[in-house]
Amino acid sequence: MSKIDPKDIQKRMDRISEIFSDIVSHAETVSKTRCPYRNRHDHCTAEFRCRNQQAAETEEAPLVCGHEGEFDYRSAWESNPLLHARATKKLDEIGKAAAKRRADARRKKTD
Numbered sequence: 001m002s003k004i005d006p007k008d009i010q011k012r013m014d015r016i017s018e019i020f021s022d023i024v025s026h027a028e029t030v031s032k033t034r035c036p037y038r039n040r041h042d043h044c045t046a047e048f049r050c051r052n053q054q055a056a057e058t059e060e061a062p063l064v065c066g067h068e069g070e071f072d073y074r075s076a077w078e079s080n081p082l083l084h085a086r087a088t089k090k091l092d093e094i095g096k097a098a099a100k101r102r103a104d105a106r107r108k109k110t111d
């Protein structure tokens with residue numbers, strides 16, 4: 001069994017660190033101009049309105065991101081993404097309460 005040379009390990013670790021620091025640096029640069037909601041097909045995956053959203057060729061197709069990458073994309077966002085989840089939950093609760101009221105009313109009519 002061969003012995004592991006600590007200097008060789010350190011050399012490899014330094015190389016890996018160098019590679020990862022380049023990746024992180026590039027990701028940080030890209031994140032300033034590429035919206036995180038834009039997927040690799042240039043579709044917008046955001047669940048809120050944004051002025052950069054463009055209609056796709058068909059109604060069923062997802063919205064297309066029209067951001068050119070020349071300015072900060074966040075200024076086009078029209079709502080707080082965190083509020084969307086809260087609003088969706090509230091609408092779901094309202095819908096369930098209304099369905100329960102309708103079911104109760106139907107039950108009373110049949111009794």
Ligand code: SF4
Pocket residue numbers: 035036037038039043044045046050051052053054064065066067073076
């Ligand atoms: S349309 Fe707006 S939210 Fe959607 S990916 Fe483009 S910049 Fe982001």
